Amino acid sequence: MTSDHNYKITLLSDVSMQSRLFKDSLEKGIELDVHLASLEDLSRVVDGEEAILGDYVLIDYNYFDDTNFELYNQVRLASNMSAKEIVINCPKEVVSSQLFKWRNLVGVFYVDDEIGLLLKGMKKIMQDEMWLSRKVAQDYIEHFRCANTVTTSQAYANLTKREKEIMRLLGHGASNLQIADELFVSENTVKTHLHNIFKKINAKNRLQALLWANNNIGLEERV
CATH class of the missing domain: 1.10.10.10 (Winged helix-like DNA-binding domain superfamily/Winged helix DNA-binding domain)
Structure with a gap:
């Protein structure tokens, strides 16, 4: 894939052999550099000025508990960037509402997705499309349609x-x-x-x- 844009892509995951292999496969497939960052990397820049989050952030679903999400959210707000968020390694049975905490969600890839499918989806996302299942997309639209008209309960x-x-x-x-x-x-x-x-x-x-x-x-x- 060739691109006129020099997008910065961040992969948020544990730093392991598996994540490094995934990073390498992704870089070869989309021909763009991918920066692998851990939560320790995030915690070091909460009060700093380093822009660790790229234009696109790939989020390893299994890597984020409540505390980790809170840390990520602090960095996202501090960086004042609207990075597009892509969830990977998502359980197939996940409830759609669990994905909506990612405010700029543009793609969801599941644990049993092959790398070829992920690369295909990433190329679509780089072309400003979304890669969501029909159900997640419908739930997502409905969620934010309701959110924009929420009255105080x-x-x-x-x-x-x-x-x-x-x-x-x-x-x-x-x-x-x-x-x-x-x-x-x-x-x-x-x-x-x-x-x-x-x-x-x-x-x-x-x-x-x-x-x-x-x-x-x-x-x-x-x-």
């Missing part, structure tokens, strides 16, 4: 003033420490509030709370 209205402040900051990708600094409280206080919020909105973790916020807080409340 009664469940959000029932939160305390402090809990609403924390939910708004959570929705902007802030960490517990950042929320604590913003509200002039301790990190333990933030954790206590989040625990109470999770019970009220029936969320098991931070990502479920983030998805809940997208579906229950109107745009006018998110400022």
Whole structure:
């Protein structure tokens, strides 16, 4: 594949023989350099100026738990770049809503996809197309169509003033420490509030709370 653009591509995964082999295969297939970065690399640039994220970011699904996603989100916000996000090694049975935390999702590749299919999809993505299954694409469109017309739910209205402040900051990708600094409280206080919020909105973790916020807080409340 030849390209008029010198795109920067970042692969976020563990640094292993398997990921290096995948990186090499990808580089040969799309004829573009791919930068392999780990979470340790991300953590080093949270407060720095180095632009570690490229125009396209390939995200190893199995590499990201809640904490890792939070770190990635901090780097993404700090870099002020709208990198296009591509999820790889995705379980076939994944619920579509689990993919929507990636705000600039343009492609999803599954664990049993052959490298040839991935290269074909990557070439389409480089041509400004999307590579999503029909179901994921339909769910994605419906999700953001609803998100753009979300009205604030009664469940959000029932939160305390402090809990609403924390939910708004959570929705902007802030960490517990950042929320604590913003509200002039301790990190333990933030954790206590989040625990109470999770019970009220029936969320098991931070990502479920983030998805809940997208579906229950109107745009006018998110400022």
